[in-house]
Amino acid sequence: MSDPGLNSLLKWGIQNSEASRNDAATAQPPPEIDREALLRLMTGMSGPSDAQLMQESMQVIRNDEAKLEHRITAFDNFEQLIENLDNANNIESTGLWIPLVEQLENKEAELRFYAAWCCGTAVQNNIKTQERVSSPRLSIRLRRMANRLQLLVVGAIPALVRLATSDNERKVRKKAIFALSSSVRNFQAALDAAVEHMPAEFKPQEKLDANDMESVDKLINKLRESV
Structure with missing residues (x-):
């Protein structure tokens, strides 16, 4: 996956899943989701390359x-x-x-x-x-x-x-x-x-x-x- 935004979405999903399984007192809050990357994923638009x-x-x-x-x-x-x-x-x-x-x-x-x-x-x-x-x-x-x-x-x-x-x-x-x-x-x-x-x-x-x-x-x- 070459799109940095989509990579961040994958990382967010993994960390968010781990946070839900960990003890609430010790779990670190997951990072905020990249809303622009999510929109591109939902609409099928990856944007132009560099x-x-x-x-x-x-x-x-x-x-x-x-x-x-x-x-x-x-x-x-x-x-x-x-x-x-x-x-x-x-x-x-x-x-x-x-x-x-x-x-x-x-x-x-x-x-x-x-x-x-x-x-x-x-x-x-x-x-x-x-x-x-x-x-x-x-x-x-x-x-x-x-x-x-x-x-x-x-x-x-x-x-x-x-x-x-x-x-x-x-x-x-x-x-x-x-x-x-x-x-x-x-x-x-x-x-x-x-x-x-x-x-x-x-x-x-x-x-x-x-x-x-x-x-x-x-x-x-x-x-x-x-x-």
């Missing part, structure tokens, strides 16, 4: 005729969805990497901000996500690395460098730096690409090692100090 929600959000984000506030809300929803590692991995399978990276060039600063944020979220090593996923940590790192590779393949690094070093909006620059920091650590190809596209004032004199965090921080800290 992948569908991601695609629907991106449709709104890319719709130039939609109100900016609606596009921002859709981007916020998208970012929350991809905080989950499985959903972040689904960016590739749903064909959403290119549409996401395209938003880095959007004329609206808020949309550039969210695009950079989502790029960073999709590739960062999120401890909370690691705790929620049952796969071994090595597997999680490999899956994160796959997302970093996709970010490199679709050409996001040059765009993120431009935002991080020259965007007019400070908060956009900060999110772009966050995305770069998440992308280049432990991934030499992405770090090399970032250095290659850096303006002269940010370009390090020595070769940086993506597996050495102090080495990476020489670049990232210089970017942060410029904001």
Whole structure:
């Protein structure tokens, strides 16, 4: 059963049954029932999958005729969805990497901000996500690395460098730096690409090692100090 709400209904039923069999003085009160999940169960409606929600959000984000506030809300929803590692991995399978990276060039600063944020979220090593996923940590790192590779393949690094070093909006620059920091650590190809596209004032004199965090921080800290 993949629906969290329906899972909670099953858990509620089991706990409620156990509570009725236990001594009233010692039994813990059962949790409240998920009324929305119960309604879905009764009506046979399970709702759209996270992948569908991601695609629907991106449709709104890319719709130039939609109100900016609606596009921002859709981007916020998208970012929350991809905080989950499985959903972040689904960016590739749903064909959403290119549409996401395209938003880095959007004329609206808020949309550039969210695009950079989502790029960073999709590739960062999120401890909370690691705790929620049952796969071994090595597997999680490999899956994160796959997302970093996709970010490199679709050409996001040059765009993120431009935002991080020259965007007019400070908060956009900060999110772009966050995305770069998440992308280049432990991934030499992405770090090399970032250095290659850096303006002269940010370009390090020595070769940086993506597996050495102090080495990476020489670049990232210089970017942060410029904001």
